[in-house]
Amino acid sequence: MTIDEFDIAILGGGNAGMTLAAKLSLASCDKSIIIFEPHSPKLKSATWSTWADDSEVSSLKPYLKGIWKRWKIVGNQSEVVHKSLDFSYIAIDATKYLEGCAKIIDDRVKLISSYVETKKISDGILLLAQEKKFIADLIFDSRPANPDENGLKQHFIGWEIEVNQTLTDTDTVTLMDFRADQSRGIHFIYALPLSGNKLLVESTMLSKNVENDDWYYDAIEEWLTLNKLSIKEKLREERGVIPMHKTKLPSSDLIDIGVRGGSVRLSSGYSFSIVQQQANALVEKIINNDSSLLLKTKGYPLGFLDSVFNRVLLDYPSIAAEIFVKHSSALDGNEFASFMRGSQNIRIWFKVMSALPKFIFIQSFFKTLFSYDYR
Template structure:
């Protein structure tokens, strides 16, 4: 079967899903060179949440809509504090509401004819989409629906509270990306703190483990952290957010080969760290600029390094904060931002590899290679 890879010849295009990837592509419909573009949305309410990213060339649109920006950030463990600075790659935060609002305005003001069908896609058949009350064929279909994750992989799961305090306690000059000064009894655990001003911050309890926790686990962790680290026992909750991100192999739930997967459905989430927003924008920019079908935005060696790193974390969770601390200490702000944004150079890779315990990673690398060969042999 031959699948068309050039988007320029598609007269009718459908985008399935109204999450980050769906709306991000919808905002750039005029680059699809189509006569009509239809966006399929599920009628559901998604609370606003924050996406973090480092300033990179493909994120100029997001940069203009950012809520806040920090030229410094920190990794904190019991061992110490690593503070990075960067003028070239500031750490930024954008709200999903602000991004979706911008995308919707771009979609509705496009020169291309656009329409929205507010019904979930229930089934597909080659290049046909079906809902509860209609079906229609398209020349090209982009599928941004959430993927299926392998069982027993690590999950990054979190709950965050945006809070206001009556006293000035937060550092609005430096984002705290990881603070490991919290209990580790329920899995690899750290706090993520974005100080918008001295009184307002997003405080997020994040775990790496194979299953999410009860909501009160995150709430109690946040309250204990605020009390111990900031001496804050009372505060106003402005809003909350939560999520689960798979840290490993994912694949589309719909295996229809006529669909072009985008976003997390096409592996945009970086297995070891997430940062889906940045990689989704990178993926969309790449395939639109090249006029080709969407591909995984990550380099193969990055994915292999991530796979080995995740196996180390699963086998030795007690070493997690030490590993992150050593990694952060080995890099400066620019190299750290490049590495986590998929733009590392040879020197960055050397520093990353040199910072890790060699035999531990070699042992896990051998296991990963053996498992890959077993899978190949199973399907041969």
């Protein structure tokens, strides 16, 4: 059997894989590239949200479902509303974004609609797909790693719905509304007003265990009732499980990218902006034939502090709502948006940490210090 050779192979054509390939094409990279992805973008029924500055908003415009300047976090007793002049909160249609990347990638990029497997051989890694063999000088791996059974996870089901009523405030996103059943873990409702009568509503949990579908469905229905809304038509459903811990990976000679490569805020599950930043850094290195590419890619550098925050959530879920409200009221809209985008600004981090109850923070800091996976 012959072996097809490429300069670059990308395992997984989701956000990280397709973004990397598209950015390489836009940078007129002359290397041959192969991508392995089993699912068509049409099957990616997801809404990827993030904070973006004006230039990012304009480059992502064709894929956007909505843009907002205000967002709120609702606790049991109080709420915090932020607005930002520098950043907008945007919702990206994952299917449109991936189709857009596919249009950008040029003829040098070959897309294989298949799962891929890797096999270690004496002088590298063999890639196996569709009963064919491939090798590549650089292999980027974005295939998701399984979350740890006992690790903290963000898990959710969301419904895109048309409601019978007219929404009173379509300018403000509800990032977290903690008026939901907290008996099985930290639980909040996320709601994006997509138009005057269309909403994406998600029941989101931060806990170790994924629940039965009915748990999320009931929570969505209860929140709608609380807000005097009723469903006219259910348009779409989306669901996900995002690890809020470093996933244990088999050691490999591949370059991990995307969530697998640590491009995710472990304390919030937001990854879109960090995936973009990682792809920009990789493209520069690839174009300049930078040999440091072969070192492990760095994900989010302040991951340790995220893990301290998550330790607090794991050990003290009953005060999570209070913590989120306090931490967001410690920041203004611009600071909050940069923090959520993965800002490495220590001053903002200090403000967030200072908003945590002191004893709990110190206890969690030391627990994390001795248990953190420093890879």
